[in-house]
């Protein structure tokens with residue numbers, strides 16, 4: 375599986391030559407320019423891509439003089455003036471000056487417009503839309519925008535000088551929900567098949583790691599829902615990474631619906647049930663990256679010994695390298711290679727319980743005897759060292775020195791949202807529920 379680290383949508387240059395909707399360039403509805411139908415024009419070929427100075431340009435041009443389409447900033451109407459408008463995508467702000475020059479803009483105008491645009495846009499590479507209006511082959515206006523709609527309008531004023539006006543991003547929020555069934559392979563394949571963005575699958579699967587032993591308590595056919603919020607630009611295109619706001623999982627014995635909420639004063643959001651109780655527990659039920667657990671929902675057999683007799687823990691089958699997390703706040707009591715256990719970590723938790731992690735491929739450098747770890751800290755990665763036939767985490771919980779079935783223990787209730795924040799939480803919860811009822 376792959377995570378996409380880049381929070382921005384990626385643009386495939388091959389897609390640039392497809393005709394795109396032409397953005398409305400000006401913030402206010404401008405007056406259409408006078409149309410001179412009597413003059414002949416060379417229409418720009420839609421979708422004709424040219425390469426220039428390393429920047430790939432795509433023309434999403436419309437026939438000049440088309441009254442149905444609103445052009446950029448309102449030109450100062452002058453009878454007989456010939457207007458040409460072109461919309462192009464360029465790879466970075468640095469390509470503005472050569473692009474304008476290639477359209478026939480005078481060198482000093484191109485340089486001045488590029489200077490103004492770059493001051494507003496910054497030099498960060500990334501797709502820029504240019505909406506260029508020429509009046510009698512002289513630069514009249516240019517709108518340069520990021521994909522979110524934010525950018526700048528540069529216009530020639532009455533004094534003939536080019537001036538810049540900022541354009542704020544025009545983004546709206548949209549909430550979407552998907553529902554699916556687990557396919558018996560992994561959260562990853564199930565969620566992606568249902569339409570969950572791969573950026574969100576990790577967060578989605580890990581939302582349940584306090585409530586479900588994902589290896590043993592979750593089976594093919596169990597139902598899940600994911601709700602996420604995304605920002606969309608004026609063209610209805612999603613901008614930036616979506617954000618998971620709702621996670622639901624239902625098995626024959628347990629159903630959980632979780633809402634993302636950030637408590638006032640907290641740096642990060644966490645998951646709460648509908649009554650405002652945190653999903654966090656003193657121990658995680660699934661101390662590995664849940665999205666990567668593979669080929670084993672409901673798996674009960676031990677790869678070597680069989681589950682019933684000698685086995686005292688839970689095996690989480692996952693690819694080598696999958697992160698393993700401290701199940702709770704603890705002190706490291708052992709970290710190193712130990713016979714059949716392979717690379718092995720033993721944690722002593724503050725209530726006296728212990729958790730054991732076997733067969734690791736690698737133990738994190740900071741995990742040494744005596745060191746403190748916080749719940750959720752990565753302590754190593756899945757491997758197959760020691761007596762093991764394939765990559766998995768063998769996980770045990772010990773209470774009073776005795777191994778217990780991790781599923782049998784009560785791991786405590788999460789903290790509740792303070793009364794003062796409940797109204798804010800309920801508002802978010804109800805908005806999610808209302809949207810979900812509307813769309814599911």
Ligand SMILES: [Zn+2]
Nearest residue numbers: 676688689768
């Ligand atoms: Zn095992």
